[in-house]
Amino acid sequence: MAVFDPVKVAFFVEVLVSGLLSGILYALVALGFVLIFKASGVFNFAQGAMVLVAGLALVRTLNWLEAHLPFWLALLLALSFAGALMTGIAWAVERFVLRKLVNQTALALFMATIGITFVLEGLGQQIFGAQVYKLDIGLPRDNIFALESLFDGGILLNTLDLWSALLAAAIVGALAFFFQWTRTGRALRAVADDHSAAQSVGIPLTRVWFIVWVVAGLVAIAAAAVWGSKVGVQFSLVYVALKALPVIIVGGLTSVPGAILGGLLIGAGEKLAEVYLGPSLGGGIEHWFAYVVALVVLLVRPQGLFGDRIIERI
Amino acid sequence: MFYREAGHFRDNYQADMALFPIREDRIGVSLLLFAAFVAVPLLHLARIGPFSGDYLFNAILIPVLILSVAAIGLNVLVGYCGQISLGAGAFMGIGAYAAYNIAVRVPGMPLIGTFLLAGGVAAVAGVLFGIPSLRIKGLYLAVATLAAQFFFDWCFLRLGWVTNYTPSGSVSAPALVVFGWEADKPVERYLLVLTIAAAVAWGIANLVRGNIGRQWMATRDMDIAAEIIGIRPVEAKLTAFAVSSFILGLAGALWAFANLRSWEPYAFSIDRSFQLLFIVIIGGLGSIVGCFLGAAFIWLLPLVVEAVPRWLSIPISADAAANLTLAAFGVLILLTLIYEPHGLARVWSITKHKLRRWPFPY
Numbered sequence: 287m288a289v290f291d292p293v294k295v296a297f298f299v300e301v302l303v304s305g306l307l308s309g310i311l312y313a314l315v316a317l318g319f320v321l322i323f324k325a326s327g328v329f330n331f332a333q334g335a336m337v338l339v340a341g342l343a344l345v346r347t348l349n350w351l352e353a354h355l356p357f358w359l360a361l362l363l364a365l366s367f368a369g370a371l372m373t374g375i376a377w378a379v380e381r382f383v384l385r386k387l388v389n390q391t392a393l394a395l396f397m398a399t400i401g402i403t404f405v406l407e408g409l410g411q412q413i414f415g416a417q418v419y420k421l422d423i424g425l426p427r428d429n430i431f432a433l434e435s436l437f438d439g440g441i442l443l444n445t446l447d448l449w450s451a452l453l454a455a456a457i458v459g460a461l462a463f464f465f466q467w468t469r470t471g472r473a474l475r476a477v478a479d480d481h482s483a484a485q486s487v488g489i490p491l492t493r494v495w496f497i498v499w500v501v502a503g504l505v506a507i508a509a510a511a512v513w514g515s516k517v518g519v520q521f522s523l524v525y526v527a528l529k530a531l532p533v534i535i536v537g538g539l540t541s542v543p544g545a546i547l548g549g550l551l552i553g554a555g556e557k558l559a560e561v562y563l564g565p566s567l568g569g570g571i572e573h574w575f576a577y578v579v580a581l582v583v584l585l586v587r588p589q590g591l592f593g594d595r596i597i598e599r600i
Numbered sequence: 601m602f603y604r605e606a607g608h609f610r611d612n613y614q615a616d617m618a619l620f621p622i623r624e625d626r627i628g629v630s631l632l633l634f635a636a637f638v639a640v641p642l643l644h645l646a647r648i649g650p651f652s653g654d655y656l657f658n659a660i661l662i663p664v665l666i667l668s669v670a671a672i673g674l675n676v677l678v679g680y681c682g683q684i685s686l687g688a689g690a691f692m693g694i695g696a697y698a699a700y701n702i703a704v705r706v707p708g709m710p711l712i713g714t715f716l717l718a719g720g721v722a723a724v725a726g727v728l729f730g731i732p733s734l735r736i737k738g739l740y741l742a743v744a745t746l747a748a749q750f751f752f753d754w755c756f757l758r759l760g761w762v763t764n765y766t767p768s769g770s771v772s773a774p775a776l777v778v779f780g781w782e783a784d785k786p787v788e789r790y791l792l793v794l795t796i797a798a799a800v801a802w803g804i805a806n807l808v809r810g811n812i813g814r815q816w817m818a819t820r821d822m823d824i825a826a827e828i829i830g831i832r833p834v835e836a837k838l839t840a841f842a843v844s845s846f847i848l849g850l851a852g853a854l855w856a857f858a859n860l861r862s863w864e865p866y867a868f869s870i871d872r873s874f875q876l877l878f879i880v881i882i883g884g885l886g887s888i889v890g891c892f893l894g895a896a897f898i899w900l901l902p903l904v905v906e907a908v909p910r911w912l913s914i915p916i917s918a919d920a921a922a923n924l925t926l927a928a929f930g931v932l933i934l935l936t937l938i939y940e941p942h943g944l945a946r947v948w949s950i951t952k953h954k955l956r957r958w959p960f961p962y
Contacts (some may be wrong), residue, residue, distance in 0.1 A: 329739045382934075383934055383938070386938045387937065387938060390937070390941060392738060392739060393684060393738075393739075393881075394881075394937055394941055396739060396742075397877070397878070397881050397933065397937060398933075398934055398937050398938075400874060400878075400930075400933070401930045401931070401933035401934040401937065402930065402934070403930065404926050404927065404929050404930025404933065405926075405927050405930035405931055405934070406930075407923075407926055407927075407930075408923045408924060408925070408926030408927030408928075408929075408930065409923070409927045411923050412920060412923035412924060412927070416919060416923070528746070528870070531743050531746060532743065532747075535740070535743050567758075570754060570757070570758055571754065573750055573753070573754050574747065574750040574751045574753075574754050577743070577746055577747035577750050577751065578747055578751065580743055580744075580747060581732060581743075581744050581747040584732060584735070584736050584740055584743065584744055585732055585735060585736075588735065588736050588740060
């Protein structure tokens, strides 16, 4: 009797890989959270709504332009329109909300981002429509079988998922470069470290906040493009934001690699839990599994895997 | 002019400790209670103006009163003890389903006993999920309470015995019978809810100015200092979680039994938690009056936003109305946070101040 039944192992690997791939998508949303939290200490609940608005803007302009222009030009224009829109939102948020709420408590800022969420959801759906839109940005979406020599029949993979993994890796690389090597990136890190010290050496706080919201908006476009190609652009994208909360708790609130690793852990963990523990508990446990993991992490290691130890002793 | 604190001479400790030491406050509260308990039902019986139909009771008064009770419960935790919770809706749900199960499984249990037991069950759950607050605080605690929200949402949906194995997952409340009096008309349910709301407001107003309430507030203001002057943070925080969840559970049972009558798990989702948090923030953290003002504001706002195009006779589709309501709601929340971060309770105290000074400028 074989301990490692190849069929079971192949199934396990398949579940694991699909979990990891949805984890990448969580990580993309979590990245936006982490960026804003690092730079301004705001727990940005609106990230999910930003993904929704970015996705709606992208898909609607793309579908409209496709009829008149070659595909690559339409895609480029749609992406730039979404980018311009996210920049506008970042400007409005900084100018009309954050600037007026300087020195308020973290709770007030958090509530303000919930208010922003409502505004974005309401106006976004009013302007761009509220149906489910199919998004096709030209990524291949065939199924392939990998590792056929190792397992009977191989492991079923979707090329779309592999492309999104590559995209996420590219974004993380670009962000790491931006934070580590550019002048603006250094300013962002300085602000994250100490607001008043950064201000006293002449870093303009308001401009840094604006930039970081723009970057978070661009990350939201990437997340929307990937999620949208997978499941269509629809309102439920907002709920992905709620999944990103446990991801950043696990990874650490202030760490970009933490967000990625946390996303992978949560994505893989909840898929495995659903498949292997779900049937005995009545199914559907992936809705709360991530939060319970976050709860355990909070009790054992409150700063998360890679976060800074900022939690005071109580 | 209308209102003054000077000239009230108290010659015993009881008068000094009274809940409303100022005569004008006492008169005002008595008038308000008289209007709510006697005048409104009489106007309903006499079929005068907006009080004649059931709409006012079903759509406005009963929900607002129950949400006020729930907001008082959440305010104990967030406003008085300083622990952020995003799981208020789940604790209301626990109260609702506990009340349903007690009513179904224990025949002959009086309604008040059902409600109190439901609150007790919610309190136990609240203490369990309050344990992380001993180690973490702030937004980290918010994520921990979010875990409670999603876990209990799942329980209501997937655990068969919670809904007594109802195939659709939707359950109906039994008749509301209090000491042989059946409250089935809207005005009767309104009186039941009003009585409970008044009792809860009175009880919590007294609790927060006593020993335990001062422990909560000291913990909120600075936990280390509170510990040094001899307050046990464990006790203070866990009692806050227990009292808060008890009232939320009671409010949840009322919401299910007196307002919805038959409900689905969605009634106690995360949206309810956010709604309660908004009520508490916009009403004013750490204020009982604020809970009532905030509940009225949050409940009436969507109704008004929907009604405005109708008054101006602008044709607008239902979808657009829903979207615009959402956006207007967000804008109003932002405006409140920016211009009156202390909430409607501060507006109320400014009004009182103005009444005191009028007609003099200062």
